[in-house]
Amino acid sequence: MRRALPAAALAVALTASSCSLVEGLGGDTLRILAGSEVADLEPLLEEVSERTGVEVELDYSGTLDGLTRVAAGDTGDYDAVWFASNRYLHLHEGGRTAVHTETPVMVSPVVLGVAEGRAETLGWTSGTDVTWADVAEAVADEELTYGMTNPGASNSGFSALIGIASALxxxxxxxxxxxxxxxxPELAEFFEGQEVTAGSSGWLAQDFERRVREGRPVDGMINYESVLLSLNDSGVMEEPLTLVHPADGTVTADYPLTLLANPSEETLSAYERLVGDLLSEETQQRIADDTWRRPVAQGASLTADVPPLVELPFPAQLEVVDELVADYVGALRRPARTVYVLDVSASMEGDRIEDLRSSLEALTGADGGSLAHRTQAFQEREEVTLLPFSTEPGEPSTFVMEPGTAESAAADLAEEVRSLEADGDTAAYDALREAYELLDAAPRDDHLTSVVFMTDGEVNRGSTLDELRTALDGMPREVAATPVFTVLFGESNETEMAELAEMTGGRVFDGREQDLEQVFREIRGYQ
Amino acid sequence: MPGLPPPFGRRSTWIVVGAAAVAVVLVAIGFVVFTRETTPVEGVVGSEKVAFFEDERVQDRFEDLGYAVTVRPRGSRLLGERTDGADFVSPGSRHLAERAQELNSVSTEYLPFSTPMVLLGYEPVVDALEGAGVAVREEDGTWSFDMSAYLDLTEERTRWRDLPGDSVSSSNRNEVLVRTTDPRTSNSAAMHAVVLSYLLNGEEVLAPGPVDEGVSETISRLFLAQGQPPESSQQPFEQFRDLGAGHTPLVWVYESQYVQAMVNGPELSDDVVVLYPGPTVFSEHAVVPLTGAGNEVGRLLTEDPELQELAAAHGFRTDDTARFGTLVEEYGLPVRTQVTDVVHPPTYEALEALLTSIEDTYEASGARPPVPEEAGGRGGGGRG
Structure with missing residues (x-):
């Protein structure tokens, strides 16, 4: 996921003349571990790089995951981190000492967007005070539905969860x-309305738009004000979203560009030049115009008419936050139902099948590790089906993590994973059809369903992708709309996997360069 | 780099040659001007004064006077301890200076400048507070903030929306609370505790000895209820400045922070109001010398007109009140030239006992330990 932004041509020219007097002007690189939220700044950062001579390299990671690494001092050779918020970092004892300097660059509160018509029916027009309790009431009485990102994976869901709990x-x-x-009890009721989850705020917005387009919309989504304004501005939505800024307050992201402790002088200087440019009136105005985030420097302003921020106080204790998030994934949210369609054909023999076994097994244990890891483990109430396939679909085995017996169910699942053996051809689409049939046969309950599809090679047996498409057309809509999260592995057909993800409203994940376990963990954010 | 024309061709070489020539000349000049040696002096100072000491004008003036002054910040409560070969320490309070004197067996102290603690609020918030009888506009146009009336509001757990009037605060359900820095490390928050303890102790300066449990509980709550403590002493002020009334309605700051922002920028918005707490407390910036060179720094800060002028430019009040008066008049700032309703901080032991009891409450609540003031760099990034 790395993108290197071009450094200033100026820097190149000066370096070429190898003159030590002016070396300080350029040639510096800042390696930044960032949240996917700031990816929309990449075009702007290219220009900033050209002006400042500071090359910026961005790698992306989930917020809680990334911030936990920072708190533990496990940041490798990154110079800086840039997430939507450092609040979670600063709940940790090692949080502040891991940081040299942090500079908030822009702000955006996490608010609710509701389809205009629905908002009008609810009486939520501009100027009315709507509280989070009113939203909870609308969920209970008016069947309001919405999407929100997974608090264990993404800062907007995390901020929303803390904010909603504080407000209620x-x-x-x-x-x-x-x-x-x-x-x-009120929280549980509130989250009954959450029909969509996502691993990132950007994907949540895409999925929202897709559902509208496919005629199976949810009423709204909880997301950054900036994402909601951008979506409205993009023109893809026939019916715009009404932004509801709950009167009892929100939790705001302030996007601190954070220099890690003990920087070299060159790094410090590069950081200062970058921050200096980012906070300049011109760049701040560009940020406001291009990304719809509120600028922090005077002189720049957002063109949208937004109310002043009302900030909810943020808890001071890590324990309070960790337990709330754990409670959310384990008990408050709707449980997940997932079918893992796994390639165990002959080509998986050896390291690959071993990699698959260990990666999946890692999700079966609450390893007592970081909060992010805890939320990625299979949770109570969740339903997990393993559907291995080779020449033909294998026998599916379903594990229900009933409260009370969840641990033994997880142990059984791990046992089953360990017994996977590689052999035979790759009849992948037959297996996928089978997965959808299993979902069709499952009870129509409140579970959030998805399919994870992993194959290491060309589909060389059974149905084609087109035949799968036809089969899905004949299925009930709510079943056919189940997203497939595809995992590229080995010699996967990238084009077909992308098409499959696009066709089902899923997403492609790359297990070829990234660690497979990490990929499975990331997908957990979407389930 | 496709698409970008080469910005320099032969010209870059020319610039390089030019720069090199300039450098040679500069070195030659340096040789003449700086043949006089400067004495290196190191100070351990409260973080609120780092910007002053690192101001180029201050550095230059000290250099002219023969000193190369470097400073490192340290949390106020530890300022007098572990001085590690420093030449002077400079806390933001008299009682800490006394502690530093005692620890280092020094009898000298200099008091070059001071600043009272004030509150900053936004107009609609202040209007609501006026309606509640907490804020009062005086005849000279400046504002007073009745700390006793404020304590009554907090006692009743009053929310912003409960205050009279239809202001921006009417939909804010958060408790009426003053935002402060972290009392476990920061002098500014300790000054808040000084005022609160005076009022809760029946308008008596806290005496040494065990802290009254009721007093300690009430004060601790007023800090803990603010939630996640700030990451640096600058953060509350910067969030107040950048994020507006709904985020930080009222913030406790040094008056010098306000003046410094209005004079040197980035400026605060037009609807920011300065309120003088009644009573307030003065942060008396002291220099306790540990060596002869440190003694000279203390003396010069107090006596050198240019350094006193620069202190005023940083928003501090000096002995010659005219400097500060002229500055605030020039910028038309609504500050008081005379601040009268002032309490004195208790002794070091008495205040330390109170701060320790607050620290214990944080620990018992499960909050992580405070951020040492000297940890890392600044929390606010190059925005003053």
Whole structure:
């Protein structure tokens, strides 16, 4: 996922003349671990690079994952991190000492966007005070549905969860553990309305638009104000979203560009030049115009008419936050139902099948590790089906993580994973058809369903992709709309895998260069 | 790099040659001007004064006077300890200076400048507070903030929306609370605790000895209820400046922070109001010398007119009140030239006991330990 932005031509010219007097002007590179949220700044960063001579390299990671690495001092050779918020980092003891300097670059609160017509029916027109409690009421009484990202994977969902819990607790001060306990029933009710989950705020917006286009919309989504404004501005939506800024407050992202501790002088200087440009009135205005985030420097302003920020106090205790997120994934949200369609054909023999076994097994244990890892493990109430295939689809085995017996179900699942053996041809689409049939046979309940599809080579047996498409057309719509998250592995056919993901509203993940376990973990954010 | 024309051809070589020539000349000049040796002096200072000491004008003036001054920030409570070969320490409070004197067996202290603690609020918020009888506009146009009335509001857990009037605060359900820095490390927040403790102690300066549990509990709550503590001493002020009234309605700051922002920028918005807490407390910036060179720095800061002028330019009040008066008049700032309703900080032992009890409450709540002031660089990134 790396993108290197071109450094200034100026820097190149000066370096070429190898003159030490002016070396400080360019040739510097900042390696940044970032949240996917800031990816939309890449074009702007190219220009900033040209002006400052600071080359910027961005690698992306989930927010909690990335910030946990920073707190543990496990940041490799990154010079800086740039996530939507450092709040989670600063709950950790090692959080602040891992950081040299942080500079908020722009802000955007996490708010609710509701399809205009629906908002009008609910009486949520501009100027009316709507609280998070009103939203909860609309979920209960008016069957309001919405999408939100997974708090374990993405900062917008994380901020929303903390904000909603704080607002519903309505103590006027920072959330405490006992408050969460008290408002659990209301929280559970609130999240009954969450029909869509996602691993990133950008993908959530795409999925929202797709559902509208396919005639199976949800009413709204909880996302950054900037994402909602951008979507409205893009012109792809026939019916715009009405932005609801809950009157009781929100949690705001402030996108701090964060220089890690003990920088070299060159790095510090590069950071300062970059920040200097980012905070200049011109760049700030560009940020506002191009990304719809609120600028932090005076002189620049957002053209959209947005209300002043009302910020909910953020908890001071890691424990409060960790437990709330764990409670969300394990009990408050709708449970997931997933079919893992796994290639165990002969080409998987050896390291590949071993890689697959260990990667999946890693999801069966609550390893007591970081919060991100805890949320990525299979959760109570979840339903997981393994459907291995080679020459033909194998016997599916389904594991239900019933509260109380979830641990033994997870152990059984791990056992089953360990017993996977490679042999035979690759009849992938037959197996996918089977997966959809299994989902069709499953009860129509509140589970969020998805398919994970992993193959290491060409489909050389059974149905073709076109035949699969036809088969899906004949299925009930709610089943056929199940997204397939495809995993590229070995010699996967990239084009077909992308087509499959596009056709089903899923997403392609690359397990060829990235660690397979990491890929499976990332997909967990979408389930 | 496709698409980009080569910005320099032969011209770059010319620039390089030119720069080299200039450098040679500069070195030659340096040889003449800087033949006089400067004495290196190192100070351990409260983070609020780093910007002053690192100001090029201050550096240059000290250099002219024969000193190369470097400073490193340290949390106020530890300022007098582990001075590690420093030439002077400069805390932001008299009681800390006394502690530093005691620890280092020094009897000298200089008090080059000071600044009172103030509150900053946004107009609609201040209007609401006026309606509630907490904020009062005085005849000279400046604002007073009744700390006792504020304590009453917090006692009742008043929310912003409960305040009279239809202002921006009417939909804000957060408790009426003053945002401060971290009391476990920062002098500014400790000054807040000084005022609160004076009022809660029956308008008596806290005496040494065990801290009254009720006083300590009330004060601790007012800090903990703010939620996640700020990551640096600058953060509350910067968030107030950048994120507006709904984010940080009221913030506790040094008056010098306000003046410095209005004079040197980035400026605060037009609807920001300065309120003088009644009572308030003065942050008296002291220099406790540990060596002869440190002593000279303290003396010069107090006596050298140019350094005193620069201190005023950073928003500090000096002995010659005219400097500060002229500056605020020039910029038309609504600050008071005379601040009268002032309490004194308790002794080091008494305040330290209170701060320790606050720290214990944080720890018991499960919050992570405070950020050392000297950790890393600044929290605010190049925005002053």
């Amino acid at each position: 607790a309505d103590t006027g001060v920072a959330l405490r553990g006992e408050d969460v306990e008290r408002v659990r």
